Amino acid sequence: MLGARLNLAVLALCGIFSQGIAVNRFGGNVATPNNIAADVKSVLGPKLSQNATIALPGEPLFDELITRYSDYDRPTFSVSIAVATKEDVQAAVAYARSKDMPFLVQSGGHGLTTSTQTVQNGMQISMRRLNYTIFDPETEIMRVGGGAVTGELANASYALGYEVTVGSCPCTGVMGVGLGAGIGRLQGMYGLLMDNIVAITMMLPDGTIERVTAESNPDLWWAVRGAGHNFGIALEAEVQLHPQVNDGMHYVADMEFPISKTVEVFKLLNLISANEIPKQLAFFITGHAPGPGSGVPVINIDFVWHGTKESAREHLQPWLDLKPLYKKEEYVNWASLPWVTYGGLNNILCSQPGGQRNFYAANAATYDISAMASLWNDWEKMSIKYNGTAKFLLMFQTFAQQAVKSVDPDSSAFPWRKGSEHFLLIQASYTDLSLRAELDIWLRQWQTLFVETSGYGRLQQYVNYGHGYRDPMEALYGYDRWRIEKLYGLKEKYDPDGLFDSYQPIRTDKASLLAAARPQLHTYKPFGQGVVDQEVLHTEL
Template sequence: MHYVSFALLALPFAIGLSIGKRFDKLIDCLERSLSPHESIVLPGDLGFSNDTVRFSTLNAPTFRAVSRVSNEHDIRVSINCARLTATHFLVTGTGHGTYSGFGELQNGLEIYIGNLDGIKVDPKANVMTIGSATLFKDVISSLYNVGKNVPTGSSPCVGMVGATLGAGIGRLQGLYGLILDSLLSVRIMLPNTTVVEVSHHSNPELFWGIRGAGFNFGVILSATYRIYDEVPNGLHFSADYEFPISSAKPFYQALKDEAANMPAPLCITTSLTWNSSHNAPTLKVNAAYAGPESEGRVAVQFLDNIGPTLRRNYTTVPWDQLLSYTLFSGGDESVLECRVSSGKREVLSAAFNEVDVDAHVSMTEQFNDMVTRYPQMRASDNGLYFCATQVVRRYPKKSTAYPWRQAIGHYTWGIVYDDDSSTDATIDNLPKRMRATISRTAGTDGLNTYVGFSNGDEPLRALFSQENLSRLAALKKVYDPRGLFNAYHPLPTFYP
């Protein structure tokens, strides 16, 4: 197995431009320098479409070639060939990254590392090292088999390393913190192609910056994590609810009342989507409790008291099956299948430090307005991550470059345009209006956004905080003064 990684899965590394004869020089360089067992895939070749498919076709990059690599040497070769020929390139594992700036990368090189998905687990030492394209679902399965767990996200097909470098929000964060809080060390190839170990004890300032803005400083070659003993019997209690939007106000009031008292093992996620059976949007809610049903029932009692309710379901499942049971999935393993392409889609997000019930209800009404007035938007969704934060807040605010430890929740809006003509402007700017409704009342100083859920239109302070930008800029000046890693939310080398 291979354990090569990079700064943020599915995020680009842009260097110069790629046109005409220069791209021919790139192909020549790759053919001369790659190991014999590696391959170069061109448009029209078998596998090119699968290698380049992305989660969203909106603002997607385009490629003239794919460099399929399976080791550190050939990743370095691919990057150097792109640099020497002034070619934009993107290192891709899962293809889940969304960012409006991706559209600026046209006719570039994709460095495809999708087969680098190895996992090494040392249960006695409570340590795990993973490869660059390792998915959440594979981490969960491997650790469950040896009685261990680690914080992960709720989407099975997202790459763990990429999520880590932004922060990593997930169901176990009340017990263990953000995913990046379990990161022990990385091996990183710096922009000058030297490789160094980065941890609390080796290059600690860079380790600070990597945990929140890691896509700015180089290519991660391996990532090692602390892992934890599984909860007793490895069982998690899961409660699903589906509410009509008339129940939005009592639901958000219940969240507001519960926020200060959420037990550490509890995480609530939601999905507001169009329901064709009801000819209206409905709000699905999952409450996952990392522990026995007897405790979980008590923890979700406040949700049981909300009405009216369209349906409910309670189940207790092993941790490695939880993702296939949430939100009424009923153990359907097709939920775990990795279907990357999701059409013309953009993502927006806002974190909040407090719940303004009226604002959350207003946002729900705006979503209802969008999918009712504009039927082409009915594949869109609004999600909420409202997980316990005890361990997240236990770490000092300045311990990592990720700045939003005080957030109690994160909204996402997955906006899907089912036709070619619709844009934000043609649907009354409702996506950005929903985000603004939350951010104005979030108890924050302006918009706060977890970079893993970002759109690309946010100011840098919304992603990294005004307080952190000077320190991050200083790191950028040391490690990447030429801006080689500048295609995804690039940091400046001076601030302000």
Template sequence: MASFWSLLTLYAGLVFLQLAQAQATCNLSPRIAEQLRSLLSPRSEVVLTSNASFATDFVQRFSVNRAPSFVVAVKPASAADVGRVVRYASQNNVPFLATGGGHGYTWSLSRLQCGIDLDLSSFDSIAIDNAANTMTIGGSALSDNVTRALYAAGKELPVGMCTCVGFTGFTLGGGIGPYSGLYGAASDSLISAELVTGTGQLLTVSKTQHPDLFWGLKGAGFNYGVATALTFRVYPATNGGQAVVTNMIFPGALNGTVWQVLSAFFGNQPKELGLALSVGYQEQRGGMVIIVGFVYAGPEAESTALLKPFLDLNPLNLQILNTPWEDVPEVIVYGATRAGCQKGAQFVPYSVNLYKVDVPNLINVVGYMQTTLAANATLRSAIVTWAQYAPYGFQRYADDSSAFPYRAATAFVQINAFSPSAEQVPALDGFARELRDRFQRGSGSRSLETYVHFGHGDETPAAWYSARKLPRLQELKRVYDPKSLFSWYNAVPVRRDYW
């Protein structure tokens, strides 16, 4: 294992090289745009980002905080054109980022400066084969559009709580959502992918074609190439496509009792039951509140019976909705998940996986939030969200079936803050990081572990991908992306001793 100082020197050298390459790209952007136009098919679009058409014709990023910067934007018309862009970037040492929904908010992306925006907007198709129970989507198909198409076809698949994300990126990081209790991660239902690798090759990847890479795509896929198409196994809709959403609000003073009741569900909830929870400060209610949203893929009577321990706590507000499953992300926790789809916000994200409900620690966390937020109104946009799914779906698949590392995690906690101005970001960042550290103390894991899509960017690769899976992912990196072209989004490093 290399020494701390040698690793620090290596990291500093890599950062210096990236800065030098970025500056060269900035200086040569008109030339780069001209060369790309000459390489790509006529239906592809290439513009300088200083051109007004960039803001109107290309996908814009949701978070403006710690954002990557681009000088050239490319909208390839075909997978072959994607390959040409990747090979050009590799040969000319030009950094680039493939963008679908534009939603990824990890701060690690800010290391990409003066790069190429490889916009996949042309790859937004969705095709469902009802007889075969399969669905094929393009690399930029949005989660909301996928959900609507599945529902209309009488099918379902695990989709996330945030409707505006690209479904391909969601899947390549694993993909978790309310119906994961039934089917596991979205990546568990992946059948095949069309991928332009870091070597510029266009490959069809599946269980029988490049199976080593297929394993890596299911949980760490954005490290190896640009996915232009994905094919999934889909399922007949449960309960006729209807779900019961039950929302409740509890006062923060009751949090110890809520955690105690919740602990009985932890790891034991029925596969049809998903849970989303939000902890935040509401001035109109005098302090902290806990908002809990349940989704049950079954009849209302069954849902009510399951939730009786929570109902017996006499929530401040109770809402029960019978709704199509396609609308669950819009209404669960009173529609609070829509906050993640506001464009132009300063996102401050942190996260930690939980393996147990440590009631005393959680009481301390809420107490700390109450004291801090009561004294500092500028921090009150910070909220804690808690997603909890039944273990059944994840345990349908062996741990070594994919790169997705956290089948044993029962709750995925996010600490999110949304700031209207950059000036508030440092204070929110410090508060959110402290909350993450406090949750970690009672997580049930000695080291920090976090779902890669919820990551801040300051975690280690072992936190995103697990120490047990990281070596195999690094081997794949050396084969399919040896020049680390895909190194901006919570990346797998090529070198074993990098971290």
């Protein structure tokens, strides 16, 4: 291990997402598990609505509420509040602040960033009971509650004959996804999820509730679309829906290719991307060991076409010419789509929470063929070596860009409208904690190679795919000086105490206990020359 332990609080949403976190950083009497139980029920309880619930450790509901997709560097809680109204959220936050108690707001519980680990023995505010959807047929706008997950938004929209961009995983929170931009299969047609949000009702750091729009508060509207986790709690979003294309039906082909065809697979992906992917088309590339159809380690190409089977054929044929080991074709509606794609992987991601899931990512302009060949060969070797004691997920996403790039890139805090042709994700899952250091080194080496071969010359990341403090803030929010200065200024205006400064935070002097450590935490070395910082970060609050 290089370096000493960092004896400090490592700061911190499916989409992978948590939507808002607050941590006491400036001293005070922090509530502890020993003194919170009686106090929270007697003081906070009478202020909550009748449908809200206070859950404490040892109670069955508590374990259910605090379950997360990953236990890697996770937050811990002394109490969970299942809120049922916007006023419940205000009351819970006010109570936590009065006790100098850290809190985390959770909808889907799929946030992967390690920065949330600052919340230790804190309060969880579960938003899931605020999962309503209310549709206005005149405006074609759907009001979505702060606890809804993307599958609920998709199902409600589909039932009414509408659709909109949502994330590919149906159990991630709508607000966590949308506050970070919201990529997805339909973005070529409708843009990012945030491009379809016309208003967000936020609880701001001062406790007030404000309906934020482009007209009512242009600066805050700019910030909450792409960096919204830093500015409060999203209580409701108003989402512009679109009449379904092709009656909401999608043609899906899952194809399994042997690792020996890595070069051909990624050359074809590059060729298709260079010619502009049709706006109806999306690709997911995942590693399966073994593949559900072939029974051997494979590259799974998930081809999703929002249109008729007949119109998909010309775009599918080049893949068939590569002669996949296995192919499964389906014609499914939008609501069913997440559950049948890429070998049914979402059935695992949404139904098997917990365990250690360490995750790194990077955007790429193109797939580097040499890097891909090395990666997939190494992935196969690692899968064989660890033989189930650790599992390695490769997931790459290649989406159409037409509607995304049609929006002014300076119109929001999301910086990568022209810098996210492909999303590269790599994850190790395990339960044996002794594997942590060696697997983290392996993952970080590959992220380093992703960056070096990305075509961008630097790390660029979708904010909801950021690892945490190992990545520079600019990778999430842009390298343009004006962007960072604007975010800093708005952060100082709306959240000077850094109350919402723990999910992919905008770092100001007040907000970051790790400011001095940042240079060594995101230094890259050429692949194969080792990793700069191999120390394990310890949270001691």
